[in-house]
Structures are given as structure tokens and as C-alpha cells.
Amino acid sequence: xxxxxxxxxxxxxxxxxxxxxxxxxxxxxxxxxxxxxxxxxxxxxxxxxxxxxxxxxxxxxxxxxxxxxxxxxxxxxxxxxxxxxxxxxxxxxxxxxxxxxxxxxxxxxxxxxxxxxxxxxxxxxxxxxxxxxxxxxxxxxxxxxxxxxxxxxxxxxxxxxxxxxxxxxxxxxxxxxxxxxxxxxxxxxxxxxxxxxxxxxxxxxxxxxxxxxxxxxxxxxxxxxxxxxxxxxxxxxxxxxxxxxxxxxxxxxxxxxxxxxxxxxxxxxxxxxxxxxxxxxxxxxxxxxxxxxxxxxxxxxxxxxxxxxxxxxxxxxx
Ligand code: F2R
Ligand code: MG
Ligand code: MG
Numbered sequence: 001x002x003x004x005x006x007x008x009x010x011x012x013x014x015x016x017x018x019x020x021x022x023x024x025x026x027x028x029x030x031x032x033x034x035x036x037x038x039x040x041x042x043x044x045x046x047x048x049x050x051x052x053x054x055x056x057x058x059x060x061x062x063x064x065x066x067x068x069x070x071x072x073x074x075x076x077x078x079x080x081x082x083x084x085x086x087x088x089x090x091x092x093x094x095x096x097x098x099x100x101x102x103x104x105x106x107x108x109x110x111x112x113x114x115x116x117x118x119x120x121x122x123x124x125x126x127x128x129x130x131x132x133x134x135x136x137x138x139x140x141x142x143x144x145x146x147x148x149x150x151x152x153x154x155x156x157x158x159x160x161x162x163x164x165x166x167x168x169x170x171x172x173x174x175x176x177x178x179x180x181x182x183x184x185x186x187x188x189x190x191x192x193x194x195x196x197x198x199x200x201x202x203x204x205x206x207x208x209x210x211x212x213x214x215x216x217x218x219x220x221x222x223x224x225x226x227x228x229x230x231x232x233x234x235x236x237x238x239x240x241x242x243x244x245x246x247x248x249x250x251x252x253x254x255x256x257x258x259x260x261x262x263x264x265x266x267x268x269x270x271x272x273x274x275x276x277x278x279x280x281x282x283x284x285x286x287x288x289x290x291x292x293x294x295x296x297x298x299x300x301x302x303x304x305x306x307x308x309x310x311x312x313x314x315x316x317x318x
Contacts, residue, residue, distance in 0.1 A: 012285030013182055014142050014311035016255070018303050020281020021061055021138045023293050024259045024273030026052035029097070031269040036225065042263055052296045056096040057274045058303075060136035063089045064157060065306040068139055068313075076143055077153055083115035083160040097270075099235060101128035105161045119163035127163025131240045134158075134170040135271045138278040139306070141178035143313040147202035150179040155204075162237075169205055170237025174275055176202040177245055181252070182282040182314065190252040190283070192216075199245075211242045218246055224265035233267030240268050244275030255280035255288045 030045050031037045032055075063085050068076055090098060090106040098106070101122045108118035122128050137154050144150035154175035158168040180198055184190055193216065200212050211231070218227055227246050232239025243265055251257035258280040262273040281289060294300055 009285060010314040010316070011308055011311040012287060013282060014307035014314060015286035015304055016281035016284055016288060017138050017142060017178060017182065017278050018061065018065060018281075018307045018310075019286060019289055019294060019297070019300065020255050020259075020277035020279075021135075021274045022054050022058040022277075022297060022300070022303050023052070023255075023281075023289060024262065024275070024277025025057040025135075025270045026054040026297055027259055027293070028263045028269035028271070028273035029053065029055045031263055031266070032097075032271075033267070034269070035266045037264050037266050037269065039264070042260060046260070046293075050296070051298055052293065053298050054096075055270050056098045056102070056132070057135040057271050059089055059093060059096045060086060060132070061138055061274075062299075062303065062306065064136050065139035065303075065310060068143055069306060069309045076140075077156045079115065079156060079160050082157060083109050083118075086161065099128070099130050099132050101130055102132045102161050115160045116163075119159065119161060122163065127167065128161065129164040129166035129170075129237055130162065130235050131167075131170055131237045131268065131271050131275075132235075133162040133167050134174040134237050134241050135274055137171050137175040138178050138282070139310055140175045141182055141282065142307075142310045144175070144179050145315050147176050147179055147198070150175040151202060151204055165205075165207075166236070166238050169203070169208060170241045172203060172205075173199070173208055173241050174244070174278075177241075177248075178278050178282050181248065181279045184252075184283055186253070186283055186285075190249070192249050195249070208238075211238065215242055215246050215249065220250075222246075222250075224261050228265040228267060233265045233269075233272060235268045235271065240272050241275060244272045244279065247272065247276035248279035252280060252283055253288070255284055256290050256293070
């Protein structure tokens with residue numbers, strides 16, 4: 001899996017990646033912060049006709065995707081410009097449910113404070129280890145040319161809001177995980193052990209290897225709440241990215257099931273479901289996503305258009 005597999009339908013995969021992330025966020029938002037999400041309330045929300053509104057997760061995913069589109073022929077990431085773009089998005093829609101740390105950083109950046117200074121001001125100088133940098137990285141996997149490149153891009157985008165090592169490494173892990181899902185062979189069953197091996201090898205730091213081992217050791221039939229009790233389900237990167245990965249690995253070919261499983265784990269439901277949705281959507285493409293959900297999703301056309309601009313940049317090796 002080290003050499004990217006060419007995609008026969010890059011547009012479908014790019015759409016699956018970004019729309020899978022947005023659907024997980026929008027479906028999960030209703031339950032964010034609830035300890036336990038019961039099947040019946042999820043089924044009711046799942047089948048309702050009302051629009052699916054997304055939160056800060058998708059708002060920031062859109063900012064990053066647009067940044068990559070706009071920088072077409074230049075270096076893909078400009079940290080200063082990205083920090084400004086994120087701050088403008090927060091100013092335009094502060095009601096999207098931003099994390100306290102991100103809110104503080106973006107408010108400072110909007111007031112003219114350079115991002116390195118703003119990010120260090122967070123959490124008593126330690127910087128944020130929240131999952132806000134991980135939840136927005138999906139588009140990076142579309143333009144990355146290798147796992148190493150995905151990790152590098154993720155770190156560069158993460159540090160503009162998340163100075164803490166764990167916040168940045170969570171973004172690296174999620175970007176690499178989406179990259180591997182995107183380049184996995186959809187015709188063959190996903191080899192879970194091989195996928196996790198590749199992921200471990202890709203990470204620049206060994207500090208997450210223990211979490212990856214915990215995912216590997218999870219029983220195949222683990223309930224969402226049992227998985228959450230071991231892997232975590234809160235708004236920190238280290239206690240949410242592993243749960244998203246596990247949700248994807250439970251249902252790699254069924255994005256809707258991966259999203260439902262992530263939501264039923266409770267806690268940071270929008271974010272964990274968004275990361276799981278990006279992973280599964282990257283593998284199956286948009287055809288794996290329920291049409292009834294897509295029809296209800298806020299700004300689906302805008303997200304689809306961004307995916308279509310990034311699709312030609314998915315590396316082809318065949
Ligand atoms: N903020 C929320 N949800 C709260 C409720 C929203 C409500 N529905 C509404 O509409 O108002 N969700 C969003 O925030 C998470 C992403 O967070 P981000 O961007 O990383 O922010 P932050 O605040 O930096 O980190 C999140 C939490 O992690 C803990 N934390 C982080 N670093 C810490 C440190 N150095 N020391 C101690 N704690 C640290 C804090 O609890 C942070 O608040 C997503 O869930 C997104 O959906
Ligand atoms: Mg959110
Ligand atoms: Mg959240």
C-alpha cells in the first residue's frame with residue numbers, strides 16, 4: 001500500500017471524502033456532548049426530512065479545501081494565509097460551534113496577532129491538543145503525493161491553530177489515514193492489520209503507536225460504547241481520532257454505518273463521525289453515501305464543487 005493505487009474515479013472519491021466528512025459532522029451535531037446516543041433517536045434523526053446543518057468541523061474543512069484550490073500552482077499551504085482564512089470564516093459564522101481554544105486563537109489572529117503567538121497563548125502557553133486540526137484535514141489527502149507528504153501538509157495546517165504536539169500529530173494521523181483509505185483497493189476487502197501497519201510506519205512520531213495497537217486489539221464485535229470506553233470520545237485529538245479510525249475499520253465499505261457507529265459512541269459525535277465519514281467516503285466514493293442524506297445536507301453543491309476542483313490532483317500511478 002506504500003505506492004498509491006491509481007483511482008478509476010477520482011471525482012467520485014474526492015466527493016466521497018469531503019461529503020462523507022460533512023455528513024458525519026451534520027448528522028452527529030445533534031448529539032454532540034451526549035454520553036450515550038440511543039439507536040431510536042439516531043434512527044429518527046437519520047430518517048427525518050429536516051436539513052442537515054454542519055458545524056465548525058465542515059466550516060474549517062471548506063476553508064482548507066478552498067485554500068488548496070486557490071493555491072493551485074503554488075506551494076499548497078501558506079500558513080499565514082490559512083490562518084487569515086480560518087479567522088475570516090470564524091468571524092463570518094461564529095455560531096458554528098467552535099472549540100474554546102480555536103475561538104481564542106482565531107479571535108487573536110483576526111485582531112492582527114501573528115498565529116505563532118496566538119496559538120502559544122492558548123491553554124496557559126501549552127497550546128491546544130484539541131481535535132480541531134484533525135477534523136479539517138480531509139482535503140489534504142486528495143492532493144498529497146505520498147504518506148510522508150500527507151503528514152507534512154497536515155502538520156503545516158495544524159500548527160496555525162494547534163501548537164501542542166498532540167493536536168498536530170492527531171492531524172497527521174487523520175490525513176495519513178484518509179490518504180490510505182483513498183488509495184486502498186475498493187474491490188478487495190480492506191486488510192485491517194496491513195492498514196494499521198502502514199499507518200504506524202507513516203507517522204513521524206511513535207507516540208501514537210500505543211493507540212494504534214489499541215485499535216488493532218479491539219474485538220470485531222465491540223459495541224460503540226465499549227470502544228469509546230477504551231479509545232475515548234472527547235474533543236481531544238488523542239481521544240477522538242482513534243475512535244474515528246476504529247469506526248471506519250468496523251465498516252470500511254459502508255460510510256453510513258461507520259458514521260452511525262461513531263455517533264452511537266457518544267461524546268464528540270460530530271467530529272468523530274466527520275472523521276469516520278471522510279475515511280469511509282474516501283474509500284467508497286460518493287456512491288457509498290446515502291442519497292437521502294446528501295439531499296438534506298447544507299451547501300452540498302458547494303462542497304461537491306470544491307471536491308471536483310481537487311479531484312484531478314489525486315495522484316494516479318496506473
Ligand atoms: N466546541 C465544540 N463543542 C462544544 C459545544 C458546541 C455547541 N454545540 C455550540 O453550538 O456552541 N465542538 C468543536 O470543538 C472541537 C474542536 O475543538 P478545537 O478546535 O480543537 O478547540 P480547542 O478548544 O482548542 O480544543 C478542544 C478541547 O480540548 C481540550 N483541550 C485542548 N487543549 C488543551 C490543553 N492544552 N489543556 C487542557 N485542555 C485542552 C479542551 O477541553 C478544549 O476545549 C470539536 O468537537 C468541534 O466540533
Ligand atoms: Mg463541531
Ligand atoms: Mg465536535
